[in-house]
Structures are given as structure tokens and as C-alpha cells.
Amino acid sequence: MSEFRRGMAAATGTVLGYASIGLACGILATQSGLSLAETALMSLIVYSGSAQFALCGMVAAQTDPVSATLTIGLLNLRNLLLNLHTTKVFESYRLPQQLLAASMMTDESYGVLLTHQLEVEQVEPSWMFGNNGAGYLSWFVFSVLGAMLGGLLSNPERLGIDYALMVMFLAIFASQLDVLSKRVATSRIGVMLISVGGTYLLSSVLVQGSVAVLLATLMGCLVGVLTDVD
Numbered sequence: 001m002s003e004f005r006r007g008m009a010a011a012t013g014t015v016l017g018y019a020s021i022g023l024a025c026g027i028l029a030t031q032s033g034l035s036l037a038e039t040a041l042m043s044l045i046v047y048s049g050s051a052q053f054a055l056c057g058m059v060a061a062q063t064d065p066v067s068a069t070l071t072i073g074l075l076n077l078r079n080l081l082l083n084l085h086t087t088k089v090f091e092s093y094r095l096p097q098q099l100l101a102a103s104m105m106t107d108e109s110y111g112v113l114l115t116h117q118l119e120v121e122q123v124e125p126s127w128m129f130g131n132n133g134a135g136y137l138s139w140f141v142f143s144v145l146g147a148m149l150g151g152l153l154s155n156p157e158r159l160g161i162d163y164a165l166m167v168m169f170l171a172i173f174a175s176q177l178d179v180l181s182k183r184v185a186t187s188r189i190g191v192m193l194i195s196v197g198g199t200y201l202l203s204s205v206l207v208q209g210s211v212a213v214l215l216a217t218l219m220g221c222l223v224g225v226l227t228d229v230d
Helices: 002-010 012-031 036-045 049-060 065-075 078-089 095-103 107-119 125-152 161-180 186-203 209-226
Strands: none
Touching (some): 002 125, 012 036, 012 125, 036 125, 049 065, 078 107, 078 209
16 A cells, blocks of 8 residues: 555555646536536546546537547557557566556656656556556546536646646646656657657658657657667
């Protein structure tokens, strides 16, 4: 239980970020025509901020279910990359533990995991469950609360909550970079960052933003492997 609590404590930044983003998602869901129960079920089952925001837009536009499903699948394709990497972290887990950790992992909990992995020799399953659980519970609570607020905040962007997700990722990235700089050569970190940024800038001219992010992620992984001489 102590590791579980440490995992929950490590997810504090994620919880604070989800407070604003979840509220915005719940409000948008209500404005898109979803009921409170439908919003709650969406947060429990889909549990993906980007996918749920997109889904609200498609519901409002009355997109057919097949197209909506394919779009959500494409948006979440990056999770395949995350789980391919974390198979090495979770290889000592039992299969049920691996499945639970993977199915509840998000971009944010993955980022927190990377930072924690740099600080310890072995990530305990209970720590990861605490990390994932804190994010999952907070996302559900705040998105449902946003749905309950409904139309009271007709323009949530005026409160600046649309920037919360970006700030949350910057905080996670800064924490990772600080720990990583103590173990990895600065030149190698620079090469990876330049490759990711350059790939995104070049590919965003040719393809959609979500695809550009996927290509930049793949390039970062490739450069990271090729420069790994440890």
C-alpha cells in the first residue's frame, strides 16, 4: 500500500491538470448533446482526453458510428508505442498486472512513469496502479462534474483552461529532463530533441497534426535507440 500511495502522490500534477481539462470535456459533452450518464460512461470506457474531445465534436456533427470508431482508434494509436516501450518495464509483472497497467495508462501517467523509472531500479506494480488510478479517478470525477455544470460555463476557454493540458505536459517534461540530464549525455538529449522537433515541423506541413505527432514520436524513438551506446 505504501508504493500505491507513492504512485498516487506522484500523479499529483496529472490530477491538477485533469481538474481543468476534465471540467472542459464534461461541459463540451453536455453542449454536444450527451447526457450526464453518457458522459460518465464515456469517461469510464474511453478514458482519453483527446479522443473524448473529438468524440464530442463528432456526436454534435452526427458522425456515423463506424467513422467515429476509426477516428478514435487513430487518435489512440500512439498508445501502441507507449506500451511497446513499457513492456520492458513491466516484463516481471504477471499477465493480469501487465494488462491492467497498460489499459489504464495515459500520456500523463506514462510521463510520470518515465521519471520514476529513472529514479528507481525496479518499478513496483502497486506504484503504477496508484499512478494510473489517481489519473483515472480524477478524470472521471472532473468530467462528470463538468457535465453537471452543463451550460453554466458557455465558453470555458475564457478561463484559460484550454492551456492547462499544455502546462501539465511541460511540467512533466521538465521533471523528466531534469532527471534524465543526470544520467544521459547532454549531446544525446539534444540530438533526440532536435530530431523530434524537426520531424514534427517538416511533417506537419504535409500531414495532419496528429499524424505529425506520431511521426515525430517514431523518429525520437529511432534516434534514441541508435544513439544508445550504454
